Structures are given as structure tokens and as C-alpha cells.
Amino acid sequence: MAEKHFKYVILGGGVAAGYAAQEFAKQGINPGELAIISKEAVAPYERPALSKAYLFPQGAARLPGFHCCVGSGGERLLPEWYTEKGIELILSTEIVKADLSSKSLTSAAGATFTYDILIIATGSSTIKLTDFGVQGADANNILYLREIDDADKIVAAIQAKKDGKAVVVGGGYIGLEISAVLRLNNLDVTMVYPEPWCMPRLFTAGIAAFYESYYANKGVKIVKGTVAVGFDSDTNGDVTSVKLKDGRVLDADIVVVGVGGRPLTSLFKGQIAEEKGGIKTDAFFQTSIPGVYAVGDVATFPMKLYGDLRRVEHVDHSRKSAEQAVKAIKASEEAKSIDEYDYLPYFYSRSFDLSWQFYGDNVGEDTVLFGDSDPTSAKPKFGSYWIKDGKIYGAFLEGGSADENKAIAKVARVQPAVSDKNVLTQEGLQFACKI
Known part of the structure; x- marks a missing residue:
């Protein structure tokens, strides 16, 4: 089979691929420069919909309704969008061999793809x-x-x-x-x-x-x-x-x-530095191999806020790490610099009539629970703070408004000192809203 060459290849067709493609389009690419290779048969979509609205008995979500990048309020990238931008979607294609030294990828069908710059966005597989x-x-x-x-x-x-x-x-x-x-x-x-x-x-x-x-x-x-x-x-x-x-x-x-899941890194074993179960990157998501980047679930990156290396499995990080990598790639080409990735861990979930958000790090010797956590309440609203070394490191809120969720995010970022745990329990959400 003929070999195909692209300037940029994104390996993986999940959330990170969609957000990376959107960022490439923002930054400016020429038709034919970028390809997304995915073993799935459809263009990148917002994976969280699958465990929620996709399974609803009425009004269930279906494609094209949740293609990237609607999950963060952005444009919905339909398959036609990729065509218009000159981005090649190579779908239903499983890569079985990656040779980083020769910059080549081989598919199960025997096709070869070569690249100048590779973004590894292979995500995780489910543990069975x-x-x-x-x-x-x-x-x-x-x-x-x-x-x-x-x-x-x-x-x-x-x-x-x-x-x-x-x-x-x-x-x-x-x-x-x-x-x-x-x-x-x-x-x-x-x-x-x-x-x-x-x-x-x-x-x-x-x-x-x-x-x-x-x-x-x-x-x-x-x-x-x-x-x-x-x-x-x-x-x-x-x-x-x-x-x-x-x-x-x-x-x-x-x-x-x-x-649970496992990061899909087996294609790169022995070719690239790994740490904490993922592919080790810098604050721009470049790996130990120049011109090879890793984003989303597979990346073990410097968590600036806490001064350590982390691997984060969550859609929010998949989106943001993909955007950061593309900005870094384009900045490098133009001999410009960008800020290091400064991520505040964020997790959320929705089920029944409930909706919670968590920001920061759930560490520390102490936690406080505040608000109305009665499961029989018509509209329960409660939260928790995690305290370490006299400072708030993490904040959780069930039933919060958009502004209230922003307030707990700010608390987790600022890490204010706590002198009296009892006052924190009494003030609860008001403590966050004052920061």
C-alpha cells in the first residue's frame, strides 16, 4: 500500500483529537498538513455523553449532536468541517506499529503513515x-x-x-x-x-x-x-x-x-520515557523524543500547582492538554514562547437530578462537610473542603450554580489559610464566595 505523509499526525480520535484539530485550525494550517488517525468509525466526539444522555429512555443524545467541541461550549466539528479545513480524517484504522525513530506508523491493513510531528492521543482502554x-x-x-x-x-x-x-x-x-x-x-x-x-x-x-x-x-x-x-x-x-x-x-x-482503564501506551514501549504509568512530558506536552507530543490520559506531566508529576484521566484535561500541545508546536515553529501548562485539577459528574464539581487536590489530614446533605431534600446543596498544612487544597460542591462553582475553583487555586475548622464548617460556601 502507498505511504502517506503528513506534517502533523494526531494518533487517536477521541476528545483530545477534536480539541487539537480545532486549535490547529485557529492557529492556521494548510490543507493536507494534518491527519487524525482513529480506530473508531466516527469523527471525534464528546465521550462523557455516552454514560449520560446517550442512554436516556427519552430524548437520547445521538451524533452528530455531541461531536467535539460542544462539550466546552465551542463549535460543533462535523465531519464536513474537517474536509473544509483540509484535515484528513483516517477512520476505522488501527495502528499496530509505531516507529518513532523513522517517524512512521503502520496500520493493521498494512498502510504506512509518516509524519514530521506526532501527537499521541490514544487515551485509555477499559479493564475487562x-x-x-x-x-x-x-x-x-x-x-x-x-x-x-x-x-x-x-x-x-x-x-x-x-x-x-x-x-x-x-x-x-x-x-x-x-x-x-x-x-x-x-x-x-x-x-x-x-x-x-x-x-x-x-x-x-x-x-x-x-x-x-x-x-x-x-x-x-x-x-x-x-x-x-x-x-x-x-x-x-x-x-x-x-x-x-x-x-x-x-x-x-x-x-x-x-x-477502570489503562492508558494505551504499548505502541511506544521502549522508545520513549515513561513515568507513573504514562508517557512523560514537559509542561508543553513534548515527550523525550523531539517532535513527539502526548496529551490526555496517556501524558504524565508537571503539575505546576503542586510541584510534582501527575497523570490525569479526565475530559477537561484531555481538552486543555491538546490545546496546549498545539499552541506549543506552533509557537516552536515561529520561535515564540508560551506559558507553561498550569492546570487546576477538575472533575465533575451528573446523574439523576444531581450535579457535582470538584477542584484541586483531595489531600490533607482534615476535611469539613458543609451545607444540606440530606438525601431526601428537594434540592440538596452541600460541599466539602480538604485541608492540608492549614490551607484548603480541594473543594467539592453538589448542586452549585455556575458562580458558586467558580468560587470553589478559586479557593482550590488560591489555597487560602484556615485558622478555625469550625468557622469553615459554619460558613461553608460563603467562605469560598468571599475569596
């Missing part, structure tokens, strides 16, 4: 129970969620197993969001996770208690402190039950597993 040899984990209707094809399988299962029983394995982002949306589809939902409370990497016990009670009130059953160790299936190969380590057996027509 079959990876660990869990008995029966290859049964039909044991599903995962990463790409649009996965979401389509979940939609098909919801329709085929109407009003059936669903088991959600995992109590993190995917577990909480999928449990909510399956419940909205009138399935009988049980969520199973090994930790003592949901979202343990971020939530305190106090925060988690609210969400667990709220979900229970919505009819979601929660089983904590155990894991799925096997699955039974019928003669058609469809899953029928989930066997738990504690001996319990849960009936299931659908199982959705959300137990």
Missing part, C-alpha cells in the same frame, strides 16, 4: 474481567463503556431486556452514572463494589453517604465490600447471574462493568 480470567466473564450482555460502539450495545441490551435486572460492577464514575441511567430505563439495578463506599478515590465517607442514600431512595440496591468472581449464562450464552466473593448470587439480564 476477562483480562483476569474471571469465570464466565465472556458471556453475552456483560458490557463495558468506552466508545460509541459500547454504548450502542448497552442501548440494545436495555431494549432487549426491558424491565429486567441489571448488575453494575464498580462504584466509580461509570458505576454511578450507569446505575442512574439504567434505573431511569426502569431496570432493577444493583451496584457492586469492593470498597467501603462509592468513589473512594475522591469522595470522603461523608460525601459518599449522601450519594449512596440518594441512590437507594431511587431504587438502586448497593452491595459493598465484595467483588464479582464468576458469571452463569443460559444455553444462548446470555448472562443470567453474577456470583459474588461473599457467596451471594445476583440475578442479572445485563451486567455493566466499570472497574
Whole structure:
């Protein structure tokens, strides 16, 4: 097959690819200079929609409604936009070999692509129970969620197993969001996770208690402190039950597993510096190989605010790191300089009628919980601050307005000193609004 050459290649077709393409167009590129190579069959889209609106029983989101870059209020980049800008979308193409020394990529079909500058935006893959040899984990209707094809399988299962029983394995982002949306589809939902409370990497016990009670009130059953160790299936190969380590057996027509992801870096092993499970970059997302950049989930970068190296798996960082890398590439070509990446960690989620945001770092010897965290309230609004070395490092808010969310973001950025924890508990959100 013929070799194709591009000045710039973005490897990966997720959120980061869409935002990088938008930034390239802003900065100015010539037709034919940029290609996006993606194993998915569609142009880059806002992945968070898949665990939320895509699965709604009514008014479900569908493409082209959530192509990048609508997630941050930007222009929706339809496939035609890429054509108009002279950006080549090379879809349904899996790259199986990357040779960074010869600046070449080889596809599963044997096509070769060469480049001058490469942006690695390969993202993460879902961790599957079959990876660990869990008995029966290859049964039909044991599903995962990463790409649009996965979401389509979940939609098909919801329709085929109407009003059936669903088991959600995992109590993190995917577990909480999928449990909510399956419940909205009138399935009988049980969520199973090994930790003592949901979202343990971020939530305190106090925060988690609210969400667990709220979900229970919505009819979601929660089983904590155990894991799925096997699955039974019928003669058609469809899953029928989930066997738990504690001996319990849960009936299931659908199982959705959300137990985390792994950054997709295997193509580059031994060719590039790695750290903390990702590809090590500088504050401009350039790797140890000049002209090769890594963004989003795969990048381990300097977190200026905290003076250490971090890898962040979240859509907000995917968008912003992609824009930073493109600005750095164009600045380098013009012998200009740009500011270092100065990221404030940001996470959010929406489920049922709830919506929370978190900014900063959930570290420190102390936390305070403030506001109305009664799960039976008509409009609960509460939050938490994380205190380390007498300063606020992290701030969480459920049910906040746009201005209130900006206020907690500012607190996490400024890191104000706290002299009296009790005053902070009493003032709550007002403390943030005064900063």
C-alpha cells in the first residue's frame, strides 16, 4: 500500500483529537498538513455523553449532536468541517506499529503513515474481567463503556431486556452514572463494589453517604465490600447471574462493568520515557523524543500547582492538554514562547437530578462537610473542603450554580489559610464566595 505523509499526525480520535484539530485550525494550517488517525468509525466526539444522555429512555443524545467541541461550549466539528479545513480524517484504522525513530506508523491493513510531528492521543482502554480470567466473564450482555460502539450495545441490551435486572460492577464514575441511567430505563439495578463506599478515590465517607442514600431512595440496591468472581449464562450464552466473593448470587439480564482503564501506551514501549504509568512530558506536552507530543490520559506531566508529576484521566484535561500541545508546536515553529501548562485539577459528574464539581487536590489530614446533605431534600446543596498544612487544597460542591462553582475553583487555586475548622464548617460556601 502507498505511504502517506503528513506534517502533523494526531494518533487517536477521541476528545483530545477534536480539541487539537480545532486549535490547529485557529492557529492556521494548510490543507493536507494534518491527519487524525482513529480506530473508531466516527469523527471525534464528546465521550462523557455516552454514560449520560446517550442512554436516556427519552430524548437520547445521538451524533452528530455531541461531536467535539460542544462539550466546552465551542463549535460543533462535523465531519464536513474537517474536509473544509483540509484535515484528513483516517477512520476505522488501527495502528499496530509505531516507529518513532523513522517517524512512521503502520496500520493493521498494512498502510504506512509518516509524519514530521506526532501527537499521541490514544487515551485509555477499559479493564475487562476477562483480562483476569474471571469465570464466565465472556458471556453475552456483560458490557463495558468506552466508545460509541459500547454504548450502542448497552442501548440494545436495555431494549432487549426491558424491565429486567441489571448488575453494575464498580462504584466509580461509570458505576454511578450507569446505575442512574439504567434505573431511569426502569431496570432493577444493583451496584457492586469492593470498597467501603462509592468513589473512594475522591469522595470522603461523608460525601459518599449522601450519594449512596440518594441512590437507594431511587431504587438502586448497593452491595459493598465484595467483588464479582464468576458469571452463569443460559444455553444462548446470555448472562443470567453474577456470583459474588461473599457467596451471594445476583440475578442479572445485563451486567455493566466499570472497574477502570489503562492508558494505551504499548505502541511506544521502549522508545520513549515513561513515568507513573504514562508517557512523560514537559509542561508543553513534548515527550523525550523531539517532535513527539502526548496529551490526555496517556501524558504524565508537571503539575505546576503542586510541584510534582501527575497523570490525569479526565475530559477537561484531555481538552486543555491538546490545546496546549498545539499552541506549543506552533509557537516552536515561529520561535515564540508560551506559558507553561498550569492546570487546576477538575472533575465533575451528573446523574439523576444531581450535579457535582470538584477542584484541586483531595489531600490533607482534615476535611469539613458543609451545607444540606440530606438525601431526601428537594434540592440538596452541600460541599466539602480538604485541608492540608492549614490551607484548603480541594473543594467539592453538589448542586452549585455556575458562580458558586467558580468560587470553589478559586479557593482550590488560591489555597487560602484556615485558622478555625469550625468557622469553615459554619460558613461553608460563603467562605469560598468571599475569596
